[in-house]
Amino acid sequence: QVQLVESGGGLVQAGGSLRLSCAASGRTFSTYTMTWFRQAPGKEREFVAGIRWSGIMPYYADSVKGRFTISRDNAKNTVYLQMNSLKAEDTAVYYCAATLKLYSRNQHEYDYWGQGTQVTVSS
Numbered sequence: 001q002v003q004l005v006e007s008g009g010g011l012v013q014a015g016g017s018l019r020l021s022c023a024a025s026g027r028t029f030s031t032y033t034m035t036w037f038r039q040a041p042g043k044e045r046e047f048v049a050g051i052r053w054s055g056i057m058p059y060y061a062d063s064v065k066g067r068f069t070i071s072r073d074n075a076k077n078t079v080y081l082q083m084n085s086l087k088a089e090d091t092a093v094y095y096c097a098a099t100l101k102l103y104s105r106n107q108h109e110y111d112y113w114g115q116g117t118q119v120t121v122s123s
Contacts, residue, residue, distance in 0.1 A: 002026040003112070005022070005114055006020060006115065009117030020036070023076075024079070033100070034097070036096055037095045040092040052103070053074070088122070089121075
């Protein structure tokens with residue numbers, strides 16, 4: 001069992017930065033692929049960025065590539081999402097999720113979810 005708690009969301013101006021954190025409970029955190037998804041009002045939840053247990057070769061949605069960086073610290077049971085050059089279209093609730101699959105952009109393949117943190121980018 002893994003419990004996930006996100007933090008770090010807030011209101012920021014376009015062009016600004018935020019860093020999201022997702023703290024996980026459970027001794028097996030290091031075996032999970034961790035991923036950030038987001039859901040904007042009236043839209044489907046979408047993949048943002050994922051990172052395997054090793055931290056090697058993170059993968060990103062095209063819409064955030066070059067602006068967002070996902071990382072993890074297995075010693076702290078935490079995954080991060082550094083978001084730079086934020087745009088109004090990045091406004092959404094951001095969720096972290098965990099799966100034992102090595103790679104997945106499909107939200108239905110994720111077993112554990114956090115409650116979400118709101119990110120609002122003003123233009």
